[in-house]
Amino acid sequence: MNNVGDMMNDATDIQAEPRADTPAPTTDTLKMTARNVDVFYGAKQAIDNVSIDIGMENVTAFIGPSGCGKSTFLRCLNRMNDTIPIARVTGQIELDEHDIYDPSMDVVQLRARVGMVFQKPNPFPKSIFENVAYGPRIHGLATSKAELDEIVEKSLIRAGLFEEVKDRLNDSGTALSGGQQQRLCIARAIAVDPEVILMDEPCSALDPIATAKIEELINDLRGKYAIVIVTHNMQQAARVSQRTAFFHLGTLVEYGETSDLFTNPSQDRTKDYITGRYG
């Protein structure tokens, strides 16, 4: 219950006292950059001229009210928007200085390098082992059964799930609790050894205890992967991220260090949102 208690404290005094252990994002190395990105759904513009840098060492949070385009923008970063026929993306998004919308970029490889965790836990209706092993298997990352076993075990350990499921790896992944399912999905994303992990409101379907565990996990994973998390829970953004981007009506209103953005927003719209005036 300690976690919940901490969360409550964080929730109340977040604006007065940002977390002390937040490292300075200025030391970061650049992983992904977006320049002048517009996204259209048919004739409707969902994202308007967004430019942003994603660092390797930090967790970047996208916050904003519902329908502000933060999830849409996130899905541009691994081209998941390609699956929507009417979606059209313009502008430039680069991963390690390669344009991901360039025809020479293989989208399958891109998605292996930029993994994704979804809002609703979505394990495959297969065993826990098969869920994690699926990615390495289709990408040929393991040459032997022993190697595959090792990848699965490591991924589950990293996702903080191994201790809970080690005796029932052959049970169905869908039989786990919601929080465990979400950690299984994170393990599945980790198993293909991505460089960036995108998380689309990963805790919105979870209870506070499961949420705390995921947040702890995100903290542990920081530095190993560039992490981008979309959330509409401002306390969560403050707890897990070092940089925060505030989206509103399809535009990027403000982007900066989390502590600065929450204590000293430079834009009125940001200030109104984080003080609960709307959203």
Add this chain to the structure above:
Amino acid sequence: MNTAIASSPPRQPTDWSADAMQRRIRARYRAEKRFRFYGLFAVLLSAGFLAFLLVTMISSGARGFTQTQIALPVNFAASDIFLEPGQLEGDGRDQLLAQADFQGLARQSAITTYGEEGPGLLSNGAWVLLRDAVSADPSLLTRNETLWVPASTEVDFAARGDSGSRQSEARDVMILRYAELEASEQVRRTLSWNFLTLADSSDPTLVGIWGALKGSLLTMTITLLLAFPIGVLTAVYLEEYAPENRWTDIIEVSINNLAAVPSIIFGLLGLAVFINVFHLPRSAAIVGGLTLALMTMPVIVIAGRNAIKSVPPSIRDAALGIGASPVQVLTHHVLPLSLPGILTGTIIGMSRALGETAPLLLIGMRAFVATPPGGFTDPATVLPVQIFLWSDELDPGFVEKTSAAIIVLLLFLLAMNGIAIWLRNKYEQRW
């Protein structure tokens, strides 16, 4: 408005125990009971119809699997078929057997044992059994042997105290004669494999269902091999790849309409296209299979599309999100998850195809086929057409054979559905 509400007198508290209230409650309970009774009545009624159908079929069809046989002592050694066991070892044995007068031998043996009307006690095809017995064991030719051969329809009817449509005098004579024969243990009624191993015949004592059953098997094989892959691939293309334009809409509407087209139209199509244009053999299982595949495919397409549509998008997202290619998403996730639904559609389509008669009549599968088909291009008939043909026969001996054939058809259907349901349950998964 506000002032009107404010000025109206305060509302009386509802009196839940008032008479009107109690009546309403009782009426509601009665309505609930009545509704449940209607449902129960409907279930019982349909169960009753089903039970009636099954009891009728089984009671009149069970006899179709039995045969009345008569003992026929045959003195092969003294016969005038002039065959030696040694002659039947070489290449020309089939020809020698075909030339020998087994028909005369059977007739002669019957007269020897049962007198002048003896041949009338035997089935017209009884001599075939003599020939088969010699073929199986040539040493019979040197011996005197008693064989059990099928009895004639008249004896068969006497065996159950019924003479069919014959006049009563002849009936009584035959019944008396049968009682005599039974007393001397020269007739018996026994379960016979003949019905399951022979093909169509003009003699009801010698007909079998194997020809039609094999025809149905061959036809269904062609239907399944064509309709299932084409249907599933069409469903996959329309769901996963087809662009949303007018052509796709037209294809969609056409497929939905095809599923509702009367089956006889497909028969005309099969006749016009497969037989007249492609010159495929008439009456053959391959043409029947092709025609029924055309009919079954739309059903599989529609069921397949619904099944594919019902796979949660989150599963696709999950697979795409870790870098599965569209084909991998399809073959690893979407198809396995939609397989139960696809199989359900296939069961429905194949069951319909198995019971289909009308289109097959048009492509000539109502021919009299006395030998089981050897392959896909041999003349064949199928179970429902065979039932239709037998039900048309004048000879009363065909009545029980028709019922027996219906039992075989129902068992075939049951087996087919059983396999499909087993497969479906095997692949059924929850998410």
